[in-house]
Amino acid sequence: MTTLLDTDDLETAHRMLSLIYGVRRLAPADARSSLRVRQDDLGSFQLHHVTWGMNAEVTGDQMGCYYFGHMIDGGVTYQVGGDTITFSAGETFLCAYPDQPIQVASEGMNGHFVALDAALLAQVAATAPTRVAESVRFTARYPATGSGAAAWLDTCAYVRDTFVPEPVATSPLLLGGAARFLAAIALATFPNNALRDPTIEDRRDAHPRSLRRAVAFIDDNAHRDIGPADIAAAADVTIRSLQLAFRRHLDITPTAYLRRVRLSRAHQDLLAADPVTETVTAVAGRWGFPSHSRFATDYRAVYGTTPSHTLRRG
Known part of the structure; x- marks a missing residue:
């Protein structure tokens, strides 16, 4: 407002x-x-x-x-x-x-x-x-x-x-x-x-079980407005433990993993969309990508083509 x-x-x-x-x-x-x-x-x-x-x-x-x-x-x-x-x-x-x-x-x-x-x-x-x-x-x-x-x-x-x-x-x-x-x-x-800085407890809790809970939560809730605090709570660890677990086992941050999942969902939407009634900007915004150029760059890096080309081809 x-x-x-x-x-x-x-x-x-x-x-x-x-x-x-x-x-x-x-x-x-x-x-x-x-x-x-x-x-x-x-x-x-x-x-x-x-x-x-x-x-x-x-x-x-x-x-x-x-x-x-x-x-x-x-x-x-x-x-x-x-x-x-x-x-x-x-x-x-x-x-x-x-x-x-x-x-x-x-x-x-x-x-x-x-x-x-x-x-x-x-x-x-x-x-x-x-x-x-x-x-x-x-x-x-x-x-x-x-x-x-x-x-x-x-x-x-x-x-x-x-x-x-x-x-x-x-x-x-x-x-x-x-x-x-x-x-x-x-x-x-x-x-x-x-x-x-992570505490001793944070480092101890950064194990694969915590990571699996976090990944499952992200996969199930990527369409919702979630952040590191929500993911950490679902995995029953602190945010610092969560960050350590992702870095240690996937070499990525929780936010970057969430972004990757949302990019995949946007890709699926573009494949299924009608190019007459849908736009790349609308799909990108729906999945949390405010910048069209950044979305297009990330999309091409993963899928080897542009989002607009995927939308036209379906």
């Missing part, structure tokens, strides 16, 4: 900011009052583009999600606890925690933001060896490295290009994959408390 706000009316701006972000107070610092917000709500993540044509102070409720931002122009200052933090043009940052109210001073801010559910981050992080998703806490507001910041920005741009303004995103497989992709890159980019 997309929400658009483009107004010069202060009352309208306040009302919409209250609906979208829980803003309780909006106090312009000058006579300007223009504001533009685009929010694309894609389930467990949201994409925002916010442009303030004014300087203003904003106070609001807890945000309910983690908000990651990139400042294109202007700047914004956050009051968080007893700290004052200013983010300027060109910076990439974590600006809001789910349980923190907002107190912001905008200075002509123009920025992109991604909101991620804490539950999604916990599931992707899988911090507990007991397979219970524990809360993730980010310990710094800036990326740990410049290369990490670049990877995060590239990921955000890819997701925006894929889902905005044309939401092919009605496919649950595409949405679920994009959400987990963003969460994984966020966890790799911004310092946090998630446990990344």
Whole structure:
């Protein structure tokens, strides 16, 4: 669902900011009052583009999600606890925690933001060896490295290009994959408390029986929006055990194996489809492939021909 706000009316701006972000107070610092917000709500993540044509102070409720931002122009200052933090043009940052109210001073801010559910981050992080998703806490507001910041920005741009303004995103497989992709890159980019290295128990559980359970689950559920956490739960191991088992016995990641199965199902659909009523793009999207060119490249590598040729020949 997309929400658009483009107004010069202060009352309208306040009302919409209250609906979208829980803003309780909006106090312009000058006579300007223009504001533009685009929010694309894609389930467990949201994409925002916010442009303030004014300087203003904003106070609001807890945000309910983690908000990651990139400042294109202007700047914004956050009051968080007893700290004052200013983010300027060109910076990439974590600006809001789910349980923190907002107190912001905008200075002509123009920025992109991604909101991620804490539950999604916990599931992707899988911090507990007991397979219970524990809360993730980010310990710094800036990326740990410049290369990490670049990877995060590239990921955000890819997701925006894929889902905005044309939401092919009605496919649950595409949405679920994009959400987990963003969460994984966020966890790799911004310092946090998630446990990344396999434990002794993880290594012990990475045996062929676990792999067989995981493979059977993927084969039976490839049409559903499943990810590593779902596969690990079905195999009764941690995500790290699952990854070790696939690497150790198949020399592949669980996600790559899932992608391979979905490519096979897409191939079967193309063979059975009527080229008059079906398209390659529709088949690719149904099986979780957002990029036509990437799908075509992967397809040719496995089947030695193009998806469009398979669809025509049947």
